[in-house]
Amino acid sequence: MFGAFRQSLVAQGGLLWKNPFRMSGTRKANVRKRLKAVDEVIATVAESGVRCKALDKALALPKESEMQARDKYTVFSRYARGHRKSLHKVPKFTKKTDRTSPPGF
Template structure:
């Protein structure tokens, strides 16, 4: 087919959104900034005197400075080889609960 609506090679192959297998420096920086922002919000709400069950659970989680790089940039995945995968490949990786992993992983 000729003209402006002809099929291009990327559109006919199928995989349009490519996911790199490792995180770039800027993605890692943004991940650290997101973790620090969550830490700041948790500490500010606790300082205001609000008491909730989720805040109590969040206070037990490690802060960004206490987390090893392995936990900052990877998350547990029982389907992957080595049981870890990059947080950029998992949906909702900015959630607070992704800071803890099963023992030994």
């Protein structure tokens, strides 16, 4: 119990990283804010007259206001039950630019 061989906090408390099951309203609001910021940047670059393949691909993405809630807060995952995974479980989900799911999901 005490001394050199005492248990660590991980052994006593279980999981070290505790992810909530659902996304909170604050996290959802932050996701919407980031999506709107990306839409604004894409629009600004498009207005400047620059043309490239990446910009054409970004212009084809739906805007935040056009997206369904399912696509805003979840992503397609081949291994998850139901093939949808909540965004807060995905590492670096803000850096992913694909806002669409495969057909049927």
